[in-house]
Amino acid sequence: MKTVTFKIDGRVCTTKKGKNLIEAAKQNGVFIPTLCHFKNRNPLGTCRICSIKLNGRSIAGCTIQVDEGMDFEVNSTEMLDARKAILEMMFVEGNHFCPSCEKSGDCAMQNLGYEMGIRYTRFPHLFVDRLVDARPERIVVNQNRCIRCKRCVEEVKTKDGYTVFNATNRGNETVIGIDYKQEAKLSEVEAERAMEICPTGSILVKGKSVAKPFGQRKYDYGQLGETIPFNKTKINHTNGNKKIVATTSLAGCFGCHMSLLDVDLGLLDLLEVIEFNKSPITDIKKFSKHCDIGLIEGGCCNTDNIEVLRAFRKNCDILVSVGECAIWGGLPANRNTIPLEECLKEAYLNSMTSEDNETCIPNHEDIPKILNKVYPNHEIVKIDYHIPGCPPNANHIWSVVKNILFDEEFSIAYPEFKYD
Amino acid sequence: MERTHLLNLLWNQQNAQGFISQSAITEIAKLLKISTIEVEGVITFYHFFHQKPTGKYIIYLNNSIISEFKGFREVKTTFEKETGCVFGKYDNNPLFSLFETSCIGLSDQEPAALINFYPFTDLTPEKVISIIKDLKNNIPIKTIADNPKSKIQYIPEDDKTVFFKDYTPGNSINKLKENNADSILKTIADVNLKGRGGAFFPTALKWQACKKNSAKTKYIICNADEGEPGTFKDKILLMEFPDLVIEGMIIAAFVVGAKEGIIYLRAEYKYLLPKLKETIHNFYNNNYLGDKILGINNFTFNLKIQLGAGAYVCGEETALIESLEGKRGEPRIRKYFPTDVGYLGKPTIVNNVETFANAARIIELGADYFKNIGTEKSKGTKLISVSGDVAKPGIYEIEWGMTVKELLQLCQATAPNYVQITGPSGECINETEFNRKICNEDLTCGGAIMVFNKFRGIIKILENFTKFFRSESCGVCTPCRAGNQILFEKIKKLKKGLCTSTDLQEIKDWGNIMKLTSRCGLGKTASNTFSTATEKFSDYFKFKILSENENQNVEFDMESAIQDFDSIIKDNHH
Ligand SMILES: Cc1cc2nc3c(=O)[nH]c(=O)nc-3n(C[C@H](O)[C@H](O)[C@H](O)COP(=O)(O)O)c2cc1C
Ligand code: SF4
Ligand code: SF4
Ligand code: SF4
Ligand code: FES
Numbered sequence: 001m002k003t004v005t006f007k008i009d010g011r012v013c014t015t016k017k018g019k020n021l022i023e024a025a026k027q028n029g030v031f032i033p034t035l036c037h038f039k040n041r042n043p044l045g046t047c048r049i050c051s052i053k054l055n056g057r058s059i060a061g062c063t064i065q066v067d068e069g070m071d072f073e074v075n076s077t078e079m080l081d082a083r084k085a086i087l088e089m090m091f092v093e094g095n096h097f098c099p100s101c102e103k104s105g106d107c108a109m110q111n112l113g114y115e116m117g118i119r120y121t122r123f124p125h126l127f128v129d130r131l132v133d134a135r136p137e138r139i140v141v142n143q144n145r146c147i148r149c150k151r152c153v154e155e156v157k158t159k160d161g162y163t164v165f166n167a168t169n170r171g172n173e174t175v176i177g178i179d180y181k182q183e184a185k186l187s188e189v190e191a192e193r194a195m196e197i198c199p200t201g202s203i204l205v206k207g208k209s210v211a212k213p214f215g216q217r218k219y220d221y222g223q224l225g226e227t228i229p230f231n232k233t234k235i236n237h238t239n240g241n242k243k244i245v246a247t248t249s250l251a252g253c254f255g256c257h258m259s260l261l262d263v264d265l266g267l268l269d270l271l272e273v274i275e276f277n278k279s280p281i282t283d284i285k286k287f288s289k290h291c292d293i294g295l296i297e298g299g300c301c302n303t304d305n306i307e308v309l310r311a312f313r314k315n316c317d318i319l320v321s322v323g324e325c326a327i328w329g330g331l332p333a334n335r336n337t338i339p340l341e342e343c344l345k346e347a348y349l350n351s352m353t354s355e356d357n358e359t360c361i362p363n364h365e366d367i368p369k370i371l372n373k374v375y376p377n378h379e380i381v382k383i384d385y386h387i388p389g390c391p392p393n394a395n396h397i398w399s400v401v402k403n404i405l406f407d408e409e410f411s412i413a414y415p416e417f418k419y420d
Numbered sequence: 421m422e423r424t425h426l427l428n429l430l431w432n433q434q435n436a437q438g439f440i441s442q443s444a445i446t447e448i449a450k451l452l453k454i455s456t457i458e459v460e461g462v463i464t465f466y467h468f469f470h471q472k473p474t475g476k477y478i479i480y481l482n483n484s485i486i487s488e489f490k491g492f493r494e495v496k497t498t499f500e501k502e503t504g505c506v507f508g509k510y511d512n513n514p515l516f517s518l519f520e521t522s523c524i525g526l527s528d529q530e531p532a533a534l535i536n537f538y539p540f541t542d543l544t545p546e547k548v549i550s551i552i553k554d555l556k557n558n559i560p561i562k563t564i565a566d567n568p569k570s571k572i573q574y575i576p577e578d579d580k581t582v583f584f585k586d587y588t589p590g591n592s593i594n595k596l597k598e599n600n601a602d603s604i605l606k607t608i609a610d611v612n613l614k615g616r617g618g619a620f621f622p623t624a625l626k627w628q629a630c631k632k633n634s635a636k637t638k639y640i641i642c643n644a645d646e647g648e649p650g651t652f653k654d655k656i657l658l659m660e661f662p663d664l665v666i667e668g669m670i671i672a673a674f675v676v677g678a679k680e681g682i683i684y685l686r687a688e689y690k691y692l693l694p695k696l697k698e699t700i701h702n703f704y705n706n707n708y709l710g711d712k713i714l715g716i717n718n719f720t721f722n723l724k725i726q727l728g729a730g731a732y733v734c735g736e737e738t739a740l741i742e743s744l745e746g747k748r749g750e751p752r753i754r755k756y757f758p759t760d761v762g763y764l765g766k767p768t769i770v771n772n773v774e775t776f777a778n779a780a781r782i783i784e785l786g787a788d789y790f791k792n793i794g795t796e797k798s799k800g801t802k803l804i805s806v807s808g809d810v811a812k813p814g815i816y817e818i819e820w821g822m823t824v825k826e827l828l829q830l831c832q833a834t835a836p837n838y839v840q841i842t843g844p845s846g847e848c849i850n851e852t853e854f855n856r857k858i859c860n861e862d863l864t865c866g867g868a869i870m871v872f873n874k875f876r877g878i879i880k881i882l883e884n885f886t887k888f889f890r891s892e893s894c895g896v897c898t899p900c901r902a903g904n905q906i907l908f909e910k911i912k913k914l915k916k917g918l919c920t921s922t923d924l925q926e927i928k929d930w931g932n933i934m935k936l937t938s939r940c941g942l943g944k945t946a947s948n949t950f951s952t953a954t955e956k957f958s959d960y961f962k963f964k965i966l967s968e969n970e971n972q973n974v975e976f977d978m979e980s981a982i983q984d985f986d987s988i989i990k991d992n993h994h
Contacts, residue, residue, distance in 0.1 A: 045753035048898050051937040058936045063753045078936075085933045089902040123906045123930070148895065162454070166461035167748060167895065170731065172905045174895025179457035303982060313972050340984045363989045372984040375976075382972040 004068040009075055021064040021072070022050060030074055033083060033112050035199045036149035037062035047149050049086050049112070052079055087112055088121040094200075095130065095144035097334060099390050102209035103201030104420045105217030109147065114219075114418050120327045120378075120386040127373065129337035130175070136183040138191040138205055146176050146202035156194045158185040164194070176202070242272075243405045244291040246316055247279040250305040251332045251374055252298025255391040256323040257281070260295070262394035270398065273406070278315075287315040292405060294318070295397070296383075298325045300375045301332055304368035313381040318404060320385045321377045322397060327386050329374040336373040344370070389419040421451050424764075426462060426746030427729060430469055438478075439470040452746075465748040465894075467521060467730030468687050472510035474517035477555055480534045481507070484523040484649045485884040486807050487530040489876060491544065495531045496520075498545040502552040515556065522732055522888060523649035524688040527807035527870070528570050528814050537690040538565035568691065570656050571814035573806070574830050580793050582781050582801045583774075583817055589663040590708060592784035593670050597714055599783075601631060601675045608779055610787040611799045617643055617735070617772030618842065618866035619941070623779060626769060630676040630759040633767040638678035640669050640721075641744070641763065641770045644685045645728055645735035648843035649888065650868035653803035654773035656815050658685075658692050661777060662699040666723065668776025670708065671783055672769055673721040681723040682763075684740050687730055696725060732892040736940050737770040739894065750896045751940035774803055774867070794820035798859040806831045808871035820859040827869065828854065837874040838957065842866035844885035845945040850956045878960050882950050883911045889946040900943025903934040907947060918975040919965045924954045 002017040008030050015024035020043075025032050036047040043063040050061035053073035061074075073079055090109060098104045130143035152165040153176070164186065168177040186194070191205045214220065249257055257280060261267065276282045277291050294316030300306050313319060324330035335343050348354060348361045377383050387400050396417060399410035429448050433440045440463055449456040463469045468480075481487075481496060500506060503516040510517065526532035529541035538561050540551060554564050575584045596604070609624035630638060642665060646654040657665055669681050685692065700723055703709040713719045726744055728734055734743045738752035741763050755761075762768025771779075778800065782790065790799040798820035804827070807813045811832035818827060828836050839849050842865050849856065849863070856863040872881060890904040910927050913919050931947025938944045954961050966975055 043753060043755070045939060046896050046898070048937045048939065059754065060937075060939070063755055082933050082936050085930070086898050086937060089898050089906065093898075093902040093905065122926070124909050126902075126905055126909070147898065148901070150896070163458055164455070166455075166457040167750075168457070168461050168464045170465050170748075170895050171891040171893045172895070172901060173891075174901060177457050177460060179455045182455045182457070303978075306976070306978070310973060341988045344988060361989065361992055363993075369982045369985045371981045373981075375981070379974055380976050381974055 004066060006066050006068070006070040006072065008072045015066050017067060018065045021052070021061045021066055024066045025061070025072075025074065031115075032061050032074060033087075033116060034062055035108060035112065035147065036151055038151060038155065038197070041154070044150050044154060047086070047090075047147060049083055051082055051086065058082075084116050084118065085122065087116055087118060088123055090147045091118070092121050092123045092125045093128075094147065095127065095334075095337060097331060098420055099331060100334075101145065101201045102204055103145075105214065105220055106212065107201055107219070108199035110420060111219040114414075119388045120321070124379070125328055125333070125336070125376075127333070127336035133178065134206075136178055136180055138186060138188065139178065139183055139194060140204045140206060140209075141176065141178050142202050142204065143175050144202075145200045147200055148174055148176060149199060150176075151197050151199065152176065152194055152203060155197050156186075156190070158182050160185075242275040243293070244277050244289055245274050245279070245293050245295065245401070246277045246287065246291040246312065247281065247295040248297065248308055248312065249280060250296060250298035250308060250326070250377075251301035251329075252323065252325045253331070254280075254297070256297035256326075256389075256397075259323075259389075259391040259394050260397060263398055266394075266398070274401075287311065291316045292318065293320065293401060295320050295322050295401070296326050296377055297322050299327075299329045299332065299377055300371065300380055302368040302370050306371075306380055309377060309380050318384045319377075319381065320387060320400070320404070321383045322387045322389075323392055324388065324390045325374075326377050327388060328376045330390065333374040340370065340372050388417075391419070393417070393419060423452055423454070423746040424744065426452060426459070427726065427743065430459075430463060430466075431727060431729070434469055438474040438476075439472055441471075461748055462746065465731060466728075467519075469729055470510070470517075473512065474510065475505070475513045475515045477515060477535050477561070478517045478519065479503075480519050480521040480524070482522070482524045482526065482530065482532050483520040483884075484527065484530070484888075485881050486523075486527045486650065486870060487532065488880070488884060489808070489872070490530040492531050494545050495533075495543045495548055498548040499533075499552070502549055516552075521688075521730065522647065522892060523651075525646055525652040525655050525686075526568055526570075527650050527652060527805065527868075529566075529568070530807070532568075534688060535565070536561055537687065538562065539568040539691060541566045541568060565691075568655075569659060570652055570805070571812070572656065572817070573812045573814040574816040574818070576793075576801060576817060576819050580801065580819055581817060582785075582790075582793070583657065583661070583664075583777060583803060585781075587661060587664060589667070589702075590706065592664070592667040592780040593674075593708060593714065595783050596671065596674050596716065596719075601677075604671060604675050604783060605631070607787045608782055611782050611790045612797065613775070613778055613782060613800075614798075614860065615772055616774035616778065616802070616867065617737075618648065618845070620860060620864060623771065623775055626759055626771070627672060627675050629757065630678075630767045630769050633760055635767050637680075637764075637766045638676055639763045639766055639768040640672045640676070640678045640681040641737075641740065641768060642669055642681070642683040642776055643735060643737065643740060643770050643772050644683055644689065645732075645740060646686060646689070646773070647732035647735045647892075648845060648866060648868060649885075650805060650807055650840065650843045650870045651866065652805045653815060653867040655689060655692070656803070657773050657777050658689065658696065662692075662696050663703070664777045664780050665773050666699060666703060666776075667708075668771075668778070668780040669723065670713065670721055671779055672771065672776065674716075674719060676767070676769060678769070679720050679722065681721060682744060683723070683725045684728060684734070684744060685725055686728045686734075690727060693725065693727070700725070731894075732888075733894045733940075733942055736942060739940070740770060741768065748894070750894045751942075753939065795857070795859045795861060797861050802858065802865065803867060804858075804865065805868045806871070807868070809834050809836065809873040809876070810871050818858065821857050823855055823857050824849065824863065824869075825854040827858070828871065831871070833871045833873075835873040835875075836871050838872040838876065838878055838881065838953075840868075840870040840872070840881070840949070843868045843870070844888055844949060845942070846949070848949050848953050848956060853956075878953060878957050879911070879914050879964065882953060883908075883915070885949055886911050886946075889942065893942060893946070894940075897937075897939040897943060899934045899937040900939070900946060903930065903938070903943065904946055906930060907934075907950060914964060916977055916980075917964065917966070918977060920968050920975070921965060922968070924961065924965065927951055927954055 013028035931951040
C-alpha cells in the first residue's frame with residue numbers, strides 16, 4: 001500500500017494510505033481518545049470523544065481514512081476542551097457512582113476520565129432514574145452507566161446471526177434494549193465478551209463481575225500497596241504568620257477527612273506553616289478567625305449543610321471542594337434519582353426494622369430539613385478549586401493547598417490522582 | 421422478505437389493530453429474519469407507532485410554538501375534558517387516545533391537530549367540543565375534517581413567478597427529447613440552483629456526482645419529510661403541483677440514469693396520498709413513467725411513495741435513507757456521500773420537493789427566464805411559509821433578495837420583534853436586521869419565517885425549541901442527545917430567574933461544543949438560536965438575569981428545595 005504524508009497539528013506525519021486516523025495518529029505518537037471505536041471495524045461514530053478537525057472542519061476522527069495531504073487539528077485548546085466536554089456530558093447524563101461500580105478499574109470511560117484530567121464537570125448532573133435490567137439469562141444491563149456507544153449492538157450476535165442488543169426510543173429517552181430470547185442463546189464465553197467490549201459497566205455477567213482483584217485490573221497502574229511518600233519539602237517563607245485553614249464535612253462520609261490525616265507525620269511539618277480553625281480536627285465549632293482557606297468535604301443534603309457552607313464562604317478567602325461528594329454529590333447523590341418521599345418512607349417507615357405505626361419521619365424545628373436532592377457545593381456558593389477523588393489522596397490535597405497558600409509548585413503522580 | 425418493507429408492515433399493524441402487539445412483533449421479526457429487539461428499536465423510534473392499544477380515534481395535537489401562542493393550552497384541556505383522556509397516556513379508552521406532536525405543517529392555521537391523520541385546523545375550545553361530539557355520534561371523520569390548504573398570499577409579477585405560473589403537465593419533461601444529460605446539467609448549473617431543503621447544496625453538482633458513478637442501479641428520492649417547525653411550503657407544492665415535483669424527479673432520473681424513485685412523504689401529510697397516487701397513475705398512463713418514457717430508448721423510471729412515521733430527523737437525507745431501509749432513522753456517519761453510497765448502498769440523489777419542482781421549471785422555461793429574477797448569486801424565487809403574529813399567514817413566493825422588512829409589510833406583521841428564520845434550526849433576528857435581504861448572499865432561509873411580536877416571551881420560544889430538539893434528536897451521538905438535555909436545564913434555570921451572565925456565557929460555550937462535535941445537522945444547529953438570542957435580545961435578557969452575587973453565594977432556590985420535605989411532613993402528620 002502507498003505511503004501518504006499528512007499533518008497533525010502542523011507536524012508532518014506518514015502512514016499507509018487509507019489507514020484509520022486513530023491508528024495512524026498513534027503510529028506517529030499522537031493519542032486521540034476513543035470509546036465507541038473498535039479496531040478494524042466499521043466506525044460507529046456515536047460517542048464523538050475522538051472529535052478533531054480535518055482541514056478546518058470538525059469531524060469524528062475514528063471515521064477518517066487518512067489520505068495524502070490531510071491536515072488535522074488534534075491537540076488545539078479548542079479541540080482538547082471539546083473532547084473533555086463530551087466525556088463530562090457522559091458523566092452527567094448517566095449515573096456513574098464509580099466506588100460502587102463492578103467495572104471500576106476495568107472501565108474504559110473511567111480511565112479516560114483520568115487520562116483527560118477531569119476534575120469536575122462543567123455541566124449539571126441530570127440524575128435521570130434508569131433501569132437496571134436483571135431479567136436476561138446471564139447478563140445484567142445497567143442503564144445508569146450506558147453511553148449508547150452501540151458497540152454491543154454491532155458486535156454481539158448469536159451464532160445464527162441475530163443481534164442481541166439494540167437502541168430503543170429516541171432523543172433524550174434513547175436506551176439500549178436487550179432481546180431476552182436471543183440473549184439466552186449466548187454462551188458464557190459470548191456473554192463475557194459482551195461485558196468485555198462494553199466500554200463502561202453497563203453490561204455485566206451474573207456472577208462474573210468482580211473477577212479481578214485490585215492491582216490486576218485493566219487500567220491499574222501498578223501493584224496495590226505501593227505508598228508514595230509525602231512530599232516534605234520545607235516551606236520557608238512564613239515569616240511567622242501561619243496560614244489559617246478550616247475544614248468541614250457536609251453530606252460526606254468523613255473519608256476525605258481521614259485522607260487529610262493520611263499524611264501521618266507530615267502533618268507535624270504542616271502545622272509549622274498552617275493553623276486549623278473551625279474543623280472536626282480541632283473541634284472548634286464556630287469560626288473564631290477569618291480563614292485563608294476552607295476545605296469542604298461532602299455536598300449539601302439538608303438546610304444545615306447550606307448554612308454551614310455559606311458560613312464558610314463568608315469566613316474563608318478561598319473555598320475548595322474536596323472529593324466527589326463535594327464536587328457533584330457523590331455517593332449520597334445515589335438518592336437523587338428517587339423521589340424524596342420514597343427515600344424517607346423507605347428509611348423510616350417501611351424498612352425492615354421499623355414497626356407499623358411505631359416510627360415516623362423525624363421532624364422538629366431543631367433538626368435540619370432534608371433537601372429534595374443532594375446539591376453540589378458550587379450550586380450553593382462560589383467554589384474556587386475542586387480536588388477530585390473518592391477520597392482524594394492525602395498528597396494530592398495538601399499539594400494543592402500548599403500551592404494555593406504558598407505558591408509552591410507541585411506535580412502529582414498518576415497514582416495520586418488515580419483513586420478508584 | 422426484505423427489510424425495506426418493515427415500515428409498511430408496521431403501518432399495516434398500526435392501522436389494523438391501533439397498536440403493534442408483542443405477537444405481531446414476533447411475527448414480523450420472523451418474517452424478516454431479525455431479532456425482535458430490532459423491530460422494537462424501529463417501532464419506538466417513530467412517534468406514530470404504538471405498542472399499547474389506542475382508541476378508535478388517535479388525536480395528535482401540534483405543540484409547536486405557533487400553536488402554543490395561538491391557544492394550545494385551552495385546546496388541549498378541552499380535548500382532555502371532552503374525551504376523559506390524558507395526553508400521552510394509554511388509558512384504554514375505546515374511543516380516544518391523545519398525544520402531542522411536533523409541527524404538522526399547518527402553522528398558518530394553528531392550533532391544529534390530526535385525528536386519524538385527517539387535519540383539523542384553527543381549533544378553539546368550542547370547535548373541539550363539537551368535533552368530539554360528532555365523533556362520539558359516529559359521524560364520519562372525513563366529513564368533518566378541514567381543508568388544510570394554505571393560502572397563497574403573494575406571487576411576484578407574471579414574468580417573475582416560477583412556481584405559481586400556468587402549468588401543463590408534461591411540458592417540462594417533453595424538453596428531454598431535445599436534450600441530453602449534459603445540456604440539462606448545464607442549464608441547471610447556469611441558474612445556479614441550490615437545494616431548497618435547507619443546506620443549499622448546488623443541485624447540478626449533486627446530480628453530476630451521481631451521474632459520474634458507474635453503478636447500474638441508482639435511486640432518486642424526493643424528500644417530502646418537511647419537519648422543520650413553521651414550514652409548510654413543500655405541502656403546497658405537493659397539493660397544487662404534484663406533477664411538477666414528479667417531473668423534476670424524472671428529469672433527475674434522466675440525467676443520472678436512475679430507474680427507481682421514491683417519494684418519502686411524512687405521515688403528517690398522509691391526506692395528500694390520494695392525489696399523489698392519482699398523479700402517479702396518470703403519469704404512467706401518459707407514458708411519463710414506466711418503460712421507454714416519451715419514447716426515449718432505454719429510459720425507464722418507476723416511482724413509489726413511502727410514508728414516514730413521525731420523526732423530524734428523518735428529513736436529514738442519510739437518516740431518511742436508513743428509514744427507507746427499514747431501520748431507525750439515525751443519520752449515517754459522514755464517510756460517503758449518498759451520491760456514491762446511498763439507498764441500499766447504491767448511488768442516490770436526495771432532493772427537496774421544492775428543488776425538484778424548481779428544476780422542472782428551469783428545464784421548461786429555460787435558463788434565460790431566470791436571468792433577471794433574484795440577485796446576483798440567487799436566481800429565481802423562493803417559497804416561504806409565513807406564520808405567527810401576522811395578519812396574513814400563508815405561502816409567499818418571493819423573489820430572492822426581498823428584505824425581511826418588505827416581507828413583514830406584505831404579511832402585515834403587527835409589532836414584530838423577534839423573527840425566526842428557517843425554523844428552530846435556523847437563526848433568529850431582531851429589529852436591527854430587518855433590512856437584511858433574503859438570499860444566499862445575506863440571510864439564507866430554508867422556507868419558514870415565524871414572526872413574534874413584542875408581547876411574546878422569548879424564553880418561552882426558546883423553551884419550545886429546546887424541547888423540540890431534545891425529543892427529536894435521534895439519540896445516537898453524545899453531544900446532541902446529552903447536550904440538548906443540558907441546555908434544557910439552563911432553560912429551567914432561566915425560567916426560575918436564577919441565571920446570571922455566567923449562565924448566558926455557558927449557553928454560548930456549550931452550544932458551540934454541540935455545534936463542533938455533533939454527528940449531523942440536527943445537533944450542529946440545535947443550539948444556534950438559543951446562543952444567539954441571548955445576544956440579539958440582550959435588552960430582554962438583561963431583565964431576566966441576576967447580577968453576580970457579591971458575597972459569592974450562588975443563587976439558590978431554597979424554597980423549592982425544601983418544598984418536597986415540607987409537604988411530605990404535612991401529609992404524614994394528618
Ligand atoms: C435534522 C435535519 C432535518 C432535515 N429535514 C429536511 C426536510 O424535512 N426536508 C428536506 O428537504 N430536507 C431536510 N434536511 C436537509 C437534507 O438533509 C438534505 O440536505 C436535503 O434533502 C437535500 O435536498 P436539497 O439539496 O434539494 O435541499 C434536513 C436536514 C437535517 C440535518
Ligand atoms: S461505568 Fe465506569 S465511569 Fe461509570 S460508574 Fe462504572 S467505573 Fe465509573
Ligand atoms: S451497553 Fe455498553 S457497549 Fe452497549 S451501548 Fe451501552 S455502553 Fe456501549
Ligand atoms: S446530531 Fe443528533 S440527530 Fe444528529 S446523529 Fe447526533 S444525536 Fe442524531
Ligand atoms: S471513538 Fe470516534 S465517535 Fe466514538
